[in-house]
Amino acid sequence: MASNSTLVRGGAMPAVAAPAYSTRLPALFNSGLYQSTLGALVSNKTTRMVLLAAVPIVWIVMMHIGPIYQMLKISLLSNYPIQHGRAPTVTFANYAIFFSEPLYFMPLIRSFVYATSATAVTLLVVYPVAYYVAKIVQPDRRSKALLLLLVPFWAGELIRTFSIIMLLANRGALNVFLRDVGMIDRPIPLLYTPFSLGFGLVYLISLYMLLPLYSAIDKIPKHLLDAAADLGAGPFTRFRRIVLPLSRDGIVSGCSLVFLTSIGVFATPMLLGGPTTVLFPETISGFFHGASDKWPVGAAFAMIMLVSALTTAAIFMRIVGGKSTRLM
Amino acid sequence: MRTMLADAPRTALTMAYWGFVLYLFLPLTLMMAMSFKNAAFIAFPIGDWTFDWYLKVMQDKPFLEACVYSVLVAGLTTLAATVIGVWIAMLIATTEGRWGAVLFALACLPAVVPGMISAISLRIFISTIDMPTGTAAIVLGHTVHAVPFVVVMALTRLRSMPANLVDAARDLGADSVVAFFRVTLPYLGPAIGGGMIFCILLSIDDFVRTFFLGGYRPTLPMLIFAKVQGGMSPEINAMATLVLLVTGAVGLYAEYYTRRSRSR
Numbered sequence: 291m292a293s294n295s296t297l298v299r300g301g302a303m304p305a306v307a308a309p310a311y312s313t314r315l316p317a318l319f320n321s322g323l324y325q326s327t328l329g330a331l332v333s334n335k336t337t338r339m340v341l342l343a344a345v346p347i348v349w350i351v352m353m354h355i356g357p358i359y360q361m362l363k364i365s366l367l368s369n370y371p372i373q374h375g376r377a378p379t380v381t382f383a384n385y386a387i388f389f390s391e392p393l394y395f396m397p398l399i400r401s402f403v404y405a406t407s408a409t410a411v412t413l414l415v416v417y418p419v420a421y422y423v424a425k426i427v428q429p430d431r432r433s434k435a436l437l438l439l440l441v442p443f444w445a446g447e448l449i450r451t452f453s454i455i456m457l458l459a460n461r462g463a464l465n466v467f468l469r470d471v472g473m474i475d476r477p478i479p480l481l482y483t484p485f486s487l488g489f490g491l492v493y494l495i496s497l498y499m500l501l502p503l504y505s506a507i508d509k510i511p512k513h514l515l516d517a518a519a520d521l522g523a524g525p526f527t528r529f530r531r532i533v534l535p536l537s538r539d540g541i542v543s544g545c546s547l548v549f550l551t552s553i554g555v556f557a558t559p560m561l562l563g564g565p566t567t568v569l570f571p572e573t574i575s576g577f578f579h580g581a582s583d584k585w586p587v588g589a590a591f592a593m594i595m596l597v598s599a600l601t602t603a604a605i606f607m608r609i610v611g612g613k614s615t616r617l618m
Numbered sequence: 619m620r621t622m623l624a625d626a627p628r629t630a631l632t633m634a635y636w637g638f639v640l641y642l643f644l645p646l647t648l649m650m651a652m653s654f655k656n657a658a659f660i661a662f663p664i665g666d667w668t669f670d671w672y673l674k675v676m677q678d679k680p681f682l683e684a685c686v687y688s689v690l691v692a693g694l695t696t697l698a699a700t701v702i703g704v705w706i707a708m709l710i711a712t713t714e715g716r717w718g719a720v721l722f723a724l725a726c727l728p729a730v731v732p733g734m735i736s737a738i739s740l741r742i743f744i745s746t747i748d749m750p751t752g753t754a755a756i757v758l759g760h761t762v763h764a765v766p767f768v769v770v771m772a773l774t775r776l777r778s779m780p781a782n783l784v785d786a787a788r789d790l791g792a793d794s795v796v797a798f799f800r801v802t803l804p805y806l807g808p809a810i811g812g813g814m815i816f817c818i819l820l821s822i823d824d825f826v827r828t829f830f831l832g833g834y835r836p837t838l839p840m841l842i843f844a845k846v847q848g849g850m851s852p853e854i855n856a857m858a859t860l861v862l863l864v865t866g867a868v869g870l871y872a873e874y875y876t877r878r879s880r881s882r
Contacts, residue, residue, distance in 0.1 A: 319796050332794045346706040346721070353762050354727045357739035360746055418634040426631055435635070437873060442642040444869035446823030448839045449858045452846060453645035456652055456855075461661035463648050493645070525627045547730075554732020556826040557839075561846060571734040571826075578738060578830065582745070589742060596735045 358596070365589035371582055384590035394573065398595065401570040402602070405552040408491040409545050412499045415492070416544075420503035421533070425512070436504065443497040451558045454490045455481060482564035490562040491552050498551055499544040506540025507533065542610050546603045553599045570595055646862065653855035660850045671856035681857055684841040691753065691828075691837060692821040695760040699817045700810060702761065703768025708802075710769070711776040722773075729766035736762065737830040744831065752833035759827035764820050768813040775809035776802075808876060815872035819865060 319329070332338045364370060368379045388394050419439070427435045442450070457463050458480040465477040480486055510533060518528045559569040574595065577588025648662075656666035675681055710721050728736055740759050741751075749755060783805065787797040803810075825839040832840060838861055845854045 319799075328795055329793055338794055342705075342709055342712065345702065346709045346725070349702050349706065349765070350721075350724050353758070354724055357736070357743035358731075360743045361735075361739040364742055415638065418631050419638045422631040422635040426628060433877070438639055439642065440873075441866065441869065442646055444819060444865045445646060445862050446819075446825075446839065446865065448823070448825050448842055449649075449862055450646070452842065452854070452858055453649040455850070456648035456660070457645045459660065463644075463662050466662040493641075496642075550730055550732055554734040554826075556734045556737075556829070557843060561843075571732075574734065574738065575830075578741065585742065588738065592735050592738050596731065599732060600730075 361589045362593055364586050365593050367586045369583075370586045384586045385594065387587055388591060388594055394591070397568050397570040397573045398598070400567065401553055401595075402598075404488060404491060404567075404569065405549050408488060408495060408552045409499075409549045411488070412492050412496050412548055413541065413545060416496050416499040417503060420500055420540075421507050424504050424507040425510075425515075439500060440497070447494060447555075448557055448561075450494055451490055451561050454486065454493060454562060458486050458489065481562065484563075484567055487559055487563040487567050490558050491555065494555065494558060495548045495551050498547040502544035502547065503537065503540045506537040510536045538610065542607055545610075546607060549606070550599055550603055553595070649855050650859045650862070653852050653859045655852045655855075658851055660852060660855070671852045672860075674853055675856045675860065678853075678857075680836075680841060684836050684838050687835050688822050688838040691756055691760065692818045694753075694757045695764055695821040696814050696817040698757065698761045699764035699768050700814055703765045703813060704772050704803075704806065704810065706765065707769045707772035707776055708798075710773055722769075725769045726766045728762050733763070733824075733826045737827045740827065741830045750833070751831055753835070755831040755833075756828050756837070759831045760817075760821040760824050763824065763827060764817040767816050767820065768810075771809045771813040771816070772806055775806055779805050812872060812876045815868060815875065818868060819872075822861075822865060 331341060365384055366380045366382070368381045368383065370378070372378050388398075423432060423435045423439070445453070455462065459465070460477040460479065460481065462481070464480065465474070468474045469477070514532055514536075515528055518532055523531065554571060555569075556571045556575070559567060559572060563569070570591070574588050574591045577584040577591065651664060652660055652662075653671055654667045654669070655664045656668035656670070706721075706725050710718055710725065713721055737759065740755075740762065744751070744755050744758070749758075779802070783801050784797050787801045788794070792800060822838060824837075825843060828837050828840055829843075836844065842854060842858060842861070845851075845857070
């Protein structure tokens, strides 16, 4: 250390600024190899910026934009895989197939109905819970109250969906309970119905509603509510005039996140839905089983789903407004 | 009477909260309870209780292989997503104005695009670059999904970092790489730790991307999905319970970790 501290900056600048601060990573950064390669590169502002930007830009272009672009390209091909000597022609025929059959467009409509209703139900169910945690629970107990709501979500999509079966099956907990208290004689078919699918969707997505709502309500200053109460506003007026408008950003991002998630849910309808509740992801997935010559149609369907889902979310944000249009 | 009326909203909200907690925990608790049922079919009431399903699962070779495989995939995903995510966050943090916002929006795109769409577009993409389905493809898919979460966590921490820390390091003669490794990276530590645990959870849960990008080796969700479709048995509940306990422990540790590092 003593030898290092004698090297003071200034005067004749040493070509290699000996780092007096380095105690843990010195060998590598002091080595001639480093100084002549990476060290030399980052000493120049332009090459430093290129190094900083290269990996992120290549990654985003390759992995975020590339696949969507590739999907769009394939959805416009008349034949795939591309054969030698036969130029593929650009066509909208794959998109036209979607409108030709109720078998194809009904699942998309169904997906929208389920996603929209699940979003609405989730908002109504989760809002009071988020409000309770953000405003009623004592601050020192708040993180514990929130943690209790987060724990079940670590189970993941598949296990959470599967656990719903234990509740709703013909000999599941709910039917057995209702039978034992004498309300029913024979089990009500709950599983593999629109009800079980909706129930499962809400169960799956409520966290994505909880977190944005919680952080929005948490930001509302408590003294605004106290002042309103002093001026004689009842609970309902306080909610309508203060809490609701000030939590609008949370509602927008929560609803958008939940809607976009439930539109793309794949395993849940397959495990909890019946033959009448085939949703669009399952329809799309059918084109990707087996030979790849059906991929253009599947890609076209996926583009239809992506564009319609993002457009709906964007329209919703525009209507409800709010300054923040960020989804995360 | 009057106080009762004034307390009514508070009581209703308290009940809403506990009702919601019950709603969240009930199915998972039922699933765990069913794994102890001493019969080969799923039906309530449970009647006789047994540990046999766990003994059976512990000797189930495909299950153990799927566990190892899932951990391998999660480890590789976490490694890749952390490096790329922090790199992107560094770029966004140093880019000002409109371009920073554009970069942020593009970086977060995979978190917004429905999982199904992302899985299919990646499936098409890897076939156009002649990459086979299998481990590398799954890791790529999971990484694409995990990166936005790392970016958001790292960026939040970077935005709270005093700018003069790096200035001081530069004044003392550190070049930008040294300053990054000696100042910025240690400061990012808690965010990176939290992000890594998040990546593990995301990767272990991911079903849809694995479904489209995977080869013949199943990950845990793939295995459980195949079992559920093949017929119900408390054995699946035992498997799911074990997975749930492990992911729950990882999540709880993450919570403990972030809270400890926040208070430091």
